[in-house]
Amino acid sequence: MTDHSSDIDSVSGKSTTGHEWDGIKELNTPLPRWWVICFYLTIVWSIGYWIVYPAWPLISSNTTGMFGYSSRADVAVELANLEKIRGDKMAALGAASLADIEKDPALLALARAKGKTVFGDNCAPCHGSGAAGAKGYPNLNDDDWLWGGTLDQIMQTIQFGARSGHAKTHEGQMLAFGKDGVLKGDEIVTVANYVRSLSGLSTRNGFDGAKGQKIFAENCAACHGDAGKGNPEMGAPNLTDKIWLYGSDEASLIETISQGRAGVMPAWEGRLDPATIKAMAVYVHSLGGGK
Amino acid sequence: MNKTVNPNDLKPADDVGPLYAARKKVYPQSVSGTFRRIKWTLMAICLGVYYLLPFVRWNRGLGAPSQAVLIDLPNSRFYFFFIELWPQEVYYFTGLLIVAAVALFLMNSIGGRIWCGYLCPQTVWTDLFYAVERLIEGDRRERMKKDASTDPMKLERISEIVLKHSIWLMIAWWTGGAWVLYFNDAPTLVKELVTFQAPMIAYIWIGILTTTTYLLAGYMREQVCTYMCPWPRIQAALTDEWALNVTYRYDRGEKRTSVKKAAELRALGQQVGDCVDCYQCVAVCPTGIDIRNGPQMECIQCGLCIDACDNVMTKIGRPKRLIGYDNDINIHRRQEGKAPIYRIVRARTIVYSAIIAAVGGFMVYTLATRSLLDVNVLHDRNPVAVKLSDGSIRNAYTVRLLNKSGYDRAIAIDVEGPVNPKMHVVGVDSVTPDRPIIVIPRDSTSELRLLVTAPAENNPEKSIPVRFHVMDIGLGVAASATDNFVAP
Numbered sequence: 001m002t003d004h005s006s007d008i009d010s011v012s013g014k015s016t017t018g019h020e021w022d023g024i025k026e027l028n029t030p031l032p033r034w035w036v037i038c039f040y041l042t043i044v045w046s047i048g049y050w051i052v053y054p055a056w057p058l059i060s061s062n063t064t065g066m067f068g069y070s071s072r073a074d075v076a077v078e079l080a081n082l083e084k085i086r087g088d089k090m091a092a093l094g095a096a097s098l099a100d101i102e103k104d105p106a107l108l109a110l111a112r113a114k115g116k117t118v119f120g121d122n123c124a125p126c127h128g129s130g131a132a133g134a135k136g137y138p139n140l141n142d143d144d145w146l147w148g149g150t151l152d153q154i155m156q157t158i159q160f161g162a163r164s165g166h167a168k169t170h171e172g173q174m175l176a177f178g179k180d181g182v183l184k185g186d187e188i189v190t191v192a193n194y195v196r197s198l199s200g201l202s203t204r205n206g207f208d209g210a211k212g213q214k215i216f217a218e219n220c221a222a223c224h225g226d227a228g229k230g231n232p233e234m235g236a237p238n239l240t241d242k243i244w245l246y247g248s249d250e251a252s253l254i255e256t257i258s259q260g261r262a263g264v265m266p267a268w269e270g271r272l273d274p275a276t277i278k279a280m281a282v283y284v285h286s287l288g289g290g291k
Numbered sequence: 292m293n294k295t296v297n298p299n300d301l302k303p304a305d306d307v308g309p310l311y312a313a314r315k316k317v318y319p320q321s322v323s324g325t326f327r328r329i330k331w332t333l334m335a336i337c338l339g340v341y342y343l344l345p346f347v348r349w350n351r352g353l354g355a356p357s358q359a360v361l362i363d364l365p366n367s368r369f370y371f372f373f374i375e376l377w378p379q380e381v382y383y384f385t386g387l388l389i390v391a392a393v394a395l396f397l398m399n400s401i402g403g404r405i406w407c408g409y410l411c412p413q414t415v416w417t418d419l420f421y422a423v424e425r426l427i428e429g430d431r432r433e434r435m436k437k438d439a440s441t442d443p444m445k446l447e448r449i450s451e452i453v454l455k456h457s458i459w460l461m462i463a464w465w466t467g468g469a470w471v472l473y474f475n476d477a478p479t480l481v482k483e484l485v486t487f488q489a490p491m492i493a494y495i496w497i498g499i500l501t502t503t504t505y506l507l508a509g510y511m512r513e514q515v516c517t518y519m520c521p522w523p524r525i526q527a528a529l530t531d532e533w534a535l536n537v538t539y540r541y542d543r544g545e546k547r548t549s550v551k552k553a554a555e556l557r558a559l560g561q562q563v564g565d566c567v568d569c570y571q572c573v574a575v576c577p578t579g580i581d582i583r584n585g586p587q588m589e590c591i592q593c594g595l596c597i598d599a600c601d602n603v604m605t606k607i608g609r610p611k612r613l614i615g616y617d618n619d620i621n622i623h624r625r626q627e628g629k630a631p632i633y634r635i636v637r638a639r640t641i642v643y644s645a646i647i648a649a650v651g652g653f654m655v656y657t658l659a660t661r662s663l664l665d666v667n668v669l670h671d672r673n674p675v676a677v678k679l680s681d682g683s684i685r686n687a688y689t690v691r692l693l694n695k696s697g698y699d700r701a702i703a704i705d706v707e708g709p710v711n712p713k714m715h716v717v718g719v720d721s722v723t724p725d726r727p728i729i730v731i732p733r734d735s736t737s738e739l740r741l742l743v744t745a746p747a748e749n750n751p752e753k754s755i756p757v758r759f760h761v762m763d764i765g766l767g768v769a770a771s772a773t774d775n776f777v778a779p
Contacts, residue, residue: 030311030312031311031312032311032312032313032314032514032518033311033312033313033314034314034514035311035518036311102718103718105718108717108718128673128674129673130671130672130673130674131674132673132674132677139674139677141674141677141685141687142677142678142679142680142685143679143680144679144680238680241680241681241682242678242679242680242681242682242747243678243679243680286717286718286740287687288677288685288687288715288717288740288742289677289679
């Protein structure tokens, strides 16, 4: 213990704490008693807290407290309550037709909110969190739709997918004209340039338009149509617009024609409940490109 | 005054002092006079406003609350007579706090702790509780005697104590009760409270405020000011030599002596102080200090010692205001035989007043000219731009329209930026496709998803600024917001 015997302030006659700075000593001004009592009470309180609530970490778990309180259980209860509250609204969503959902502001807001969440969980890995797509994965914000952009068509695509193996899935794929030996190398180059010309893109020197048109008519028009406008029934894209899933440069087109394309969209029926799929369809439709 | 003590002469060892100190209970004596009257009046006004304001009505039309002052938490609205504030207008409260703080500084530089002595809720309620205590248990001496008594308590004493605490609790309960009325329609809530139909949270808050009022005004009293409140420390740092504080004019008071002796010495033509050491200033002090020791942190400057001293001075035939609002400068000037000077208007008070006027003026101006129609626009971030099949470019925006008025509005949206843009509001089939019209209900916001498409032939090369104009087509009130139109 420090000897405080000389720690008396000569001016005030009060004792000091013994701490000195540049010759100035701090007077010992006692705390109020109630303050000290409150301080000790908080310590006592904390002991009670250790006993009542989970507090001490053990090797693989922790003390559970007197009543087995768990914040995780609290969250589970709250989530269950939330689901219950949402249940009614989701039921209303499930009962309404797609067109009616878009006309009812409350249902539209719910469908968009729900759709956005579910989209983030299930669709974003391929289509991107903002549904902007990537090469081979369609942008869902634009007005170009492989399988149709009406509410019902979007819903059908989500439900059954494309080339998903589901019994009702969209079928039809871009054949590998080069790999399968249907077209020869120079024919592929010619038809690729012809396809570019359909949407007003430049063609290579010496490109024979008539020959390209002939190859196109014989091989491609069955799915893409005589004018190359595509066909949503087959998932055949419109070749006359400005949107290209796999790229519009000659090399990409040659690759597409030689190797074929068959992107897969999984079927969500059975994995998501019908009301959720409806919400998704409305959400995707509302992104801006829906027809 | 300070003499040096040889440390060796001082009592050693056990005089280190206690780690904590018990409160010395204060028994303020009743007093009458100018400052007591001012304090009673201000107490009546402050408490009257606090207890009755929730019952004042204000007609805002059908469907809007009719309470003049209401903090509507569920709907996030604050109503103050003709003003209605939304959460995003919280800067008015910031402004109010700035004005309040600077007003506190101004008060302090003019008249010391005016707030502490007259207006602070802690002072007002403590004063009220002391009044109740005095009414039931008697004045200072009686209360001290009763507290010191070791005799077994008689029924009369017990009933006094019970009565005092009952009245205290009732006042405290009313304090908490009035508090919750600011958060709900007062007459409805009162009905619910008495029939036990009110929400649990109302009872909980009444309970909390009953407890704090009872403890703070009944028990903690001056200790709140001394130990808990930061203002005494701040004000000590803010004060200057011209500020008027409750001051013992030692130039007049010293040397202290008795009435009789003073008269004798005066008869001999000698200089004598006016203070007769009657301790009335100490007896009436609600913080239990002696003002004659000079400015002290504990002093809340309520002016009651001025009243007490004036009464004594009148009785002994000496001039009043031996204790009064004054400063050291004037004490010294009087000692030097000069006339005292008072400088209320000085750089400090001018600057404080200017800040109050500037902030207050700015608030009033913005409040008076604020628009009851507002629009916020947020550009879609992912994707920022979408190329459509015909080569045109589309940008999407989240548009939030705010209708702060008490009636529904039909709003037309125009966009200025891209050449010949097409607009579409998701979920709205507008009869005027190039100029969507949306109805926003009264006192609410609407969030819309607005798609703006620049035709292929007018595609901007790069990002260009875009301006959204919204207009109430009935009243012509308009608002606008800017953002960018981004090319991919």
